[in-house]
Amino acid sequence: MTKSELIERITANHSQLASKDVELAVKEMLEHMSxxxxxxxxxxxxxxxxxxxxxxxxxxxxxxxxxKAVGLMGKYVPHFKPGKxxxxxxxxxxxxxxxxxxx
Amino acid sequence: MGALTKAQMADRLFEExxxxxxxxxxxxxxxxxxxxMVLERNEQVKISGFGNFDLRxxxxxxxxxxxxxEEIPITxxxxxxxxxGQKLKARVEAYAGxxxx
Numbered sequence: 001m002t003k004s005e006l007i008e009r010i011t012a013n014h015s016q017l018a019s020k021d022v023e024l025a026v027k028e029m030l031e032h033m034s035x036x037x038x039x040x041x042x043x044x045x046x047x048x049x050x051x052x053x054x055x056x057x058x059x060x061x062x063x064x065x066x067x068k069a070v071g072l073m074g075k076y077v078p079h080f081k082p083g084k085x086x087x088x089x090x091x092x093x094x095x096x097x098x099x100x101x102x103x
Numbered sequence: 104m105g106a107l108t109k110a111q112m113a114d115r116l117f118e119e120x121x122x123x124x125x126x127x128x129x130x131x132x133x134x135x136x137x138x139x140m141v142l143e144r145n146e147q148v149k150i151s152g153f154g155n156f157d158l159r160x161x162x163x164x165x166x167x168x169x170x171x172x173e174e175i176p177i178t179x180x181x182x183x184x185x186x187x188g189q190k191l192k193a194r195v196e197a198y199a200g201x202x203x204x
Contacts, residue, residue, distance in 0.1 A: 017122075021122070022130065036107040037194070041107060082183045
């Protein structure tokens, strides 16, 4: 599912709002989430999961083409931890698909 | 700063886009519910500019109870992984870390 398909699905499940409004809302939500993370704060969505920053220590990297060593500064990367409901739903789908069709 | 929650996301839609409070709350709920439903169907979710939610099937592997040291197999499972997009990664990298006092 892409972002535009997500917008379609939300519109289809919402009685009032036009897809243009849903599109604006989705963009605003994603901007809010991105801004939150880039300012160092967490996102906590009950059942779905949480987003936080993880620190990567400074290290010596290598240019894969030239093999030359390059110093890489420490940096933060976004990290997502699925919530219990999401973990369970997804894991249950594994049980469904792994069941033999006929016994 | 506290963590961002669904309630704050809905407030922002109310303030910035002029949705009424009920609509704003519904949209935020639907946003996460629809992603959840698609992942439950074992389908990848790609949100350009933000990142991708992928599914990975893990085989059973040996594990251990950290308290007792007893060996127990970790059963085969399907897990969700998130891969941030270039844009989000670039924005987060610019974060200088918590200010020290």
